[in-house]
Amino acid sequence: MRQSTKTALLATAALLAATLCVPKSALAEPVRWTDWASARAGANGSAVGQIALGDGSSIDVAYSGQLAFWDAPGTTSYWQDGGGTYTSAAVDNGPGDHGMLAMSRLGLRTLTFSHAVDNLFFALIDLNAGGYEFDQDFTIESSGAGNRGSGSFSKQITAEGKYRLVGSGDPHGVIRFNDAVSSISWSSLGSETWNGFTVGTYGAAVEPNPVPEPASLALVGLGVAVVGYQRRRARPAIAAGVAAA
Structure with a gap:
């Protein structure tokens, strides 16, 4: 995965997180x-x-x-x-x-x-x-x-x-x-x-334990993708360290 793609994923995840955390009254709803x-x-x-x-x-x-x-x-x-x-x-x-x-x-x-x-x-x-x-x-x-x-x-x-x-x-x-x-x-x-x-x-009023909204699910998916990418990047570095030892 290119650095630009990783950066875009992280930026999108941050934007979604910020949107979900904004109080409802601040979203300018009618x-x-x-x-x-x-x-x-x-x-x-x-x-x-x-x-x-x-x-x-x-x-x-x-x-x-x-x-x-x-x-x-x-x-x-x-x-x-x-x-x-x-x-x-x-x-x-x-x-x-x-x-x-x-x-x-x-x-x-x-x-x-x-x-x-x-x-x-x-x-x-x-x-x-x-x-x-x-x-x-x-x-x-x-x-x-x-x-x-x-x-x-x-x-x-x-x-x-x-x-x-x-x-x-x-x-x-x-x-x-x-x-x-x-x-x-x-x-x-x-x-x-x-x-x-x-x-x-x-x-x-929202009922207790509502079904996650699409934006929430998208945020979770992006988080999983980023974590998976970081783990894959870490594996070659660990392997190289073991070989050098």
């Missing part, structure tokens, strides 16, 4: 936002929608809790972006015209998914003065100006181990839940005219 299909407003409201994934499958989403109104996909879009409000290193694309659910009162809300999801993104319009208190930890991805003003987010952890999102001004933006979830619950801690949200994700 976020798949929920298309809300129907809703019922009221103190005990509900809504259903779907997240259409890139492979043709989908995840069903169900909401329960107080609902002031909803914005159907393709109608009035409330997701105006003041510049980086709904996008970040982890989020390439904001909710656009995929729709929204609007809340206006205190109380508990729940979202349930037909399949657990990794990297659940929660986009907000005008967080209320009291904030939201979640049962899952989250990371603030972005905040800024939007449909109803501008402001910023901050996170608090309560003595009871809850995760509270609070804001200053009229914050709009995106948070991301840190673990795979099949449902999330949160309490709205303030009442106002309305504040809106929707959710999205890269895709379904």
Whole structure:
């Protein structure tokens, strides 16, 4: 094997290894936002929608809790972006015209998914003065100006181990839940005219012990080839050393 071929193999293996080690959020995948299909407003409201994934499958989403109104996909879009409000290193694309659910009162809300999801993104319009208190930890991805003003987010952890999102001004933006979830619950801690949200994700959570991806198998094959080549190169040197002795 020529030195140039060996160098090319090693470079390809290194590139594949680097690609496989990059966090999913750094690969600039599009976020798949929920298309809300129907809703019922009221103190005990509900809504259903779907997240259409890139492979043709989908995840069903169900909401329960107080609902002031909803914005159907393709109608009035409330997701105006003041510049980086709904996008970040982890989020390439904001909710656009995929729709929204609007809340206006205190109380508990729940979202349930037909399949657990990794990297659940929660986009907000005008967080209320009291904030939201979640049962899952989250990371603030972005905040800024939007449909109803501008402001910023901050996170608090309560003595009871809850995760509270609070804001200053009229914050709009995106948070991301840190673990795979099949449902999330949160309490709205303030009442106002309305504040809106929707959710999205890269895709379904990976099942335990998944079948290796083609890139992983290719990396293993390249590793075996390089090791085999190095061993074959070592044998003549050993034989020459024995003969000289």
